[in-house]
Amino acid sequence: MKDPLQDLIQAYHELNAAVVEELWEEPSALEFMRYVAKNRPFVVRQAAIDWRAVERWDAGYLRKEMAGKEVNVAVTPLGNADAVVESPSGSKIFVEPFETSEPFDSFLDAVQASSSKGANDTSNARYAQTQNDNLRNEYSSLYRDVPADIPFARIALSQPAEAINLWLGNDRSVTSLHKDNYENIYVQIRGQKQFVLMPPIEMPCVNEQLLGKGRYATTSEKETQARSDEELIIERDANAEPVPVAIWDPDLPNQNPTPYSHLAQALRVTLQEGDLLYLPSLWYHKVSQSVGEEGFVCAVNYWYDMEFAGQHWVTSSLVRDVYWEEEMKVRYPDLDLDEEGSDEVD
Template sequence: MEDPVSNLINTYHELNAAVVDELDEEPTALGFMRFLAKNRPFVARHAARQWKAVKDWNTDYLRHAMENEAVAVAVTPHGNADAVVEQEDGSLVFVEPHETFELFEHFLGDVQAGAEAVEQDGSNVKYAQTQNDNLRNEYQSLYVDVPKEIPFARIALNEGADAINFWLGNQRSISALHKDSYENIYIQVRGQKHFTLLPPVEMPCVNEQLLPKGRYAPSVKDSGKLEVELDHEAERVPVALWDPDSPSKLTTPYSHMAKPLRVTLNEGDMLYLPSLWYHKVSQSVGQEGVAVAVNYWYDMDFSGQFWASNNFVHDVLSAEQSKPAYPKLEMDGKGL
């Protein structure tokens, strides 16, 4: 009998092209529902070009709007926030960034200066990435410059956005492969974002393992250096170990079957990233040394068969294969 997991992945690829659909404008609510029903992404080129944020958000404007405002800043040694890091003993840990609060203008200056830095200089990397509805809270001075909702998403989903987030960093910040249980509408404001996408059906390809959790914290021995501090009380978290940009490492028997989709967002472009899609994200800065984006998170619908079907695939995979021991990696402490 043929492997049912391989058959599932092959059948999906036979029925779905390995491309991200491109639209000339944002869809209607009905058009969006068609993508939603198929759980397939699209990019709407220039759909947000008339937004005030896209027109006005240069660094001078941002500094003035956020003058004297303190914001949460994620700090990491290598731009590897929420990533897998190898410890000295070879064990793997899922590490969250060190979080600090500082005046926005100071943070923005550091991000701009960091865009000119080289990795070898040892400087830490800063990123605004709190993902906690920050645009309607700590960045509310900028919230007036974006729509309060994405109309086609609100109508199709029959609900408002659960969170609206502001992102600002430079090219040194990279988000490792992960997934979210949200319908994500992502708008690039400054610079570019580079997405690598895998559909939920390729879960068997990504080598998801349960890892202990940690956080970067200031070193008590070396001022300015960040070290991994384990959280011994936290439950282990499922993390994708396979990286589509290093396809021969940390593989599963199914990794070779993955067909990653790649798309770059330019200023004013809009991406629909469906729920539970794996995505790895890097960025390129604009002329002022920053990459800025906004995203709207809408809760996914857990009813129907989609969530249950994904859990079934996970259970089938677990039954067919015993979990491998965590492989020993050749890494440099930066994460996968």
């Protein structure tokens, strides 16, 4: 008997090229909506080259505009914020970063100093990544240097951006494979970003597991601060609901695979300064980065709420449900899945 999930993934790849389409001018609202309807990414080279942010955001300008302001900083030992970490006992846990507030000057100093040390740096990694509309809030003095919206997206989606976020760090910070319920317009300001992308149909490939949650914490008495050389520990959150997390990495294909992982055809794209990426909703993405001349990397993204009506959300949910039913049959062969509520799994 044929495997319907395998057939589905293979059929998708037969109909969709394993490339991120490159454009050299922004699409119209109608053209953009066609990509949204197909749920396919594209990159517009040099779309933002004339933005004030691309023209002005060097270290000196950022320090001047952010003088005296405190910012939220994610601190991790290895740049692995919001990532799966293996405990000494061998169990996996989804760990969020330690968060601290510090003057922007100090934060940028630490990022640049870390970059200058390169691979020899053993200090805690720092990253601005609050994802809470921070460019219109804690970085509001920089907001005037970017468009208030992306016109083709606002018109096509009939809504303004839900959030506009600034991301600032260095090479050490890597965002592990995950997905978001947003249509994402991502613009590179300084340095480079390397994206690894996987469509929602490849959910059976990424080995999503329900994991407990934890958070990095400082061992010092001052719980709101963390020195660069201070050891961070993981504190489990016993009250948190388990969260579904992808534990397969397309860059490490032989670790934690599923029977479907070999079918994945991950797309790869590098953003240069001024490039714009459309990252469709529910696409899995892993992001690494390379600093610019001044030892930091910086980007801005616009999040637009995805449309839950239509087929996109329910189709993705169906793929997940079918995969998990098959997974349960393998893990618990004696479990009766035909009678609703007849068995429960801890």
